[in-house]
Amino acid sequence: MSDNPVSLSRWLIEQQRSHGHIPGSLRLLIEQVARACKRISRAVNRGAAQGILGSLPSSNVQGEVQKQLDVIANDVLLEANEWGGHLAAIASEELERIHPIPHRFPRGEYLLLYDPLDGSSNIEVNVTIGTIFSVLHLDEGVEEVQAAHFLQPGSRQVAAGYCTYGPQTTLVLTLGHGVCAFTLDADQGGFVLAQQDLRIPAATSEFAINMSNMRHWAQPVRRYIDECLAGREGPRGKDFNMRWVGSMVADVHRVLQRGGVFLYPWDRREPRRAGRLRLMYEANPMALLVEQAGGLAIAGSQRILDIQPEELHQRAAVMLGSRDEIERLRQYHLEAEAAPAA
Numbered sequence: 001m002s003d004n005p006v007s008l009s010r011w012l013i014e015q016q017r018s019h020g021h022i023p024g025s026l027r028l029l030i031e032q033v034a035r036a037c038k039r040i041s042r043a044v045n046r047g048a049a050q051g052i053l054g055s056l057p058s059s060n061v062q063g064e065v066q067k068q069l070d071v072i073a074n075d076v077l078l079e080a081n082e083w084g085g086h087l088a089a090i091a092s093e094e095l096e097r098i099h100p101i102p103h104r105f106p107r108g109e110y111l112l113l114y115d116p117l118d119g120s121s122n123i124e125v126n127v128t129i130g131t132i133f134s135v136l137h138l139d140e141g142v143e144e145v146q147a148a149h150f151l152q153p154g155s156r157q158v159a160a161g162y163c164t165y166g167p168q169t170t171l172v173l174t175l176g177h178g179v180c181a182f183t184l185d186a187d188q189g190g191f192v193l194a195q196q197d198l199r200i201p202a203a204t205s206e207f208a209i210n211m212s213n214m215r216h217w218a219q220p221v222r223r224y225i226d227e228c229l230a231g232r233e234g235p236r237g238k239d240f241n242m243r244w245v246g247s248m249v250a251d252v253h254r255v256l257q258r259g260g261v262f263l264y265p266w267d268r269r270e271p272r273r274a275g276r277l278r279l280m281y282e283a284n285p286m287a288l289l290v291e292q293a294g295g296l297a298i299a300g301s302q303r304i305l306d307i308q309p310e311e312l313h314q315r316a317a318v319m320l321g322s323r324d325e326i327e328r329l330r331q332y333h334l335e336a337e338a339a340p341a342a
Contacts, residue, residue, distance in 0.1 A: 005192035008034055008171070008182050021177050022159075029086040029110055029135065030159060034171055034182075034191055036080035037131055037163040040073045040117070041184060044129065044165045067123055070094060073116035073131065087112055088138045089145040091312055093281045098147050098312070110158070111136040111150055115281040118162070119247025128166030130249030134285040135159040147312050154284030154305035161285065162249050170194070172256065174292040179256065198256050200295040204322040206260035208243045208251045216267035220300075220332035221319075248277065252286050252320070256293055261321035261329075266300070275299065275317035279309055283316045296326035301333040 009031060015021040022030075074094040081087055082101050086108035090099040093115045101107050112135055119129040135158050138149060161173035169184035171191050179198040182191035207228055214225065228240040243260065245251050251262045266275050277283050287297030287304040297304045297320035307316060319329050 005185065005188060007188065008191040008193070011180070011182075011193050015175060015177075019177070021175050025086045025108055026110065026135065026159060026175075028084060029081070029108070029112070030161075030173070032081050032084050032086070033077070033112070033114075033133055033161075034163075036077045037169070037171060038184060038190070039076045039080070040131060041163070041165050041169040043069060043072050043076070044123070067117070067120045069123055070117050070120050077114055077116055077131070081112055084108070086110055088142070089149070090114075091147070091150050091280065092116060093278055093313070098145065098150065100145050109138050111138055111145070113150065113280050113285075115278065118249045118282065119245070122245070122247050127245060127247060128164050128250040128253075129247055130162050130164040130253075132162040132249060132282055132285050133160065134280065134288075150280065150312060151309040153308055154279075154287055157284060157288050157305075160288040162253070162289070164249055164253055166250070170253070172198075172253065172289065174289050176288075176292065179289055179293045198293045200256060200290065200293045200322055201259035202294070202323045204259040204261065204325055205238055206241045206243060206258075207263065207325070208245070208254070208260060209263040209265075210244055210246070211242070213267050213269075216269050217265055218267070218336070220329065220336045221263065221265045223332055224329050248282055248286070248318075252290070255295070255321045256289065259322045261319065261325045263329075264318045266317040273315050275315045277316060277318045279304075279307060279314045279316040280312060283318045286318070287320060290320045294323065295321050296323050296330070297321075298326055298330050298333075301330055301337060 012027040012030060016024055016027050074092055081090060083105045085106035087101055087110050088107050089101060089111055091113045114133040116131055117129055118132050122129055136152050136156060137158050142149060159175050163171045171182040173180055181195040183194040185192045227234055227236050231239040255262050264277050283304050290297045299317040319326055
């Protein structure tokens with residue numbers, strides 16, 4: 001760490017003043033999200049001591065059992081962001097409907113979406129978890145915000161990022177001009193710049209996927225993984241390693257740091273559902289980060305950022321990471337789509 005580290009606030013101001021990459025209202029919004037992440041980090045770190053680990057007797061809109069920290073993180077993000085004057089409405093993975101900014105607060109021009117605590121099933125075993133967020137611009141002239149105003153393709157995101165809560169608390173951010181990482185520095189009391197212009201290597205020999213679901217995958221994914229598992233003696237001519245944390249934010253962070261691919265494909269257990277991960281809260285922000293770092297992100301043969309959302313809690317298949325490998329996976333999907341039906 002530098003003797004004179006660059007704070008997140010200073011970095012954002014430089015993006016606003018010197019580079020014109022960000023208006024002042026978006027800068028202040030991101031600072032508010034970062035402050036909320038600091039509070040969530042403290043709650044996660046003190047969870048066992050404060051007795052706030054474990055599940056609640058309730059489920060979220062996805063039908064998943066909620067952890068206490070899921071609810072705490074969601075409340076922290078709501079409280080931190082609804083009064084600042086930069087948002088028109090908020091959408092959360094934990095809320096069935098959008099949360100318009102109350103009339104007692106000034107209304108801004110942005111829409112915020114987030115997964116307040118990704119990977120929360122790993123809380124009790126002290127595995128890295130995190131917060132994922134996405135920022136959209138509200139169209140001009142909208143008087144009453146509806147869920148339909150959030151249904152924008154991921155390519156229209158004006159900012160996206162995540163914060164990991166692990167050995168370090170790290171905020172990874174894109175404003176559409178590359179990817180930077182900031183570390184929470186206890187001495188500084190805030191986030192400081194740790195890495196600039198993160199780049200994902202185009203080639204890799206590492207993949208992350210839940211192998212227990214192999215029997216349910218579609219043929220293109222099965223083909224790709226079979227080739228990886230065949231190793232040096234197989235058609236790829238090299239050995240691959242597998243990694244799987246079970247926390248998307250942790251697996252994607254590893255891809256951004258050292259390359260690899262993260263795969264959560266469609267499977268036959270729920271054939272009418274496009275995938276398991278949430279398009280608006282997980283797939284879109286992660287896809288933007290990965291593409292800004294030189295990688296690719298697809299849902300089968302389609303680019304994730306080109307998907308037109310049809311509903312707020314829509315699901316999607318997710319395959320992202322090193323460009324060469326994801327391009328190969330896309331080609332396998334295109335070949336399967338072009339093949340005559342059996």
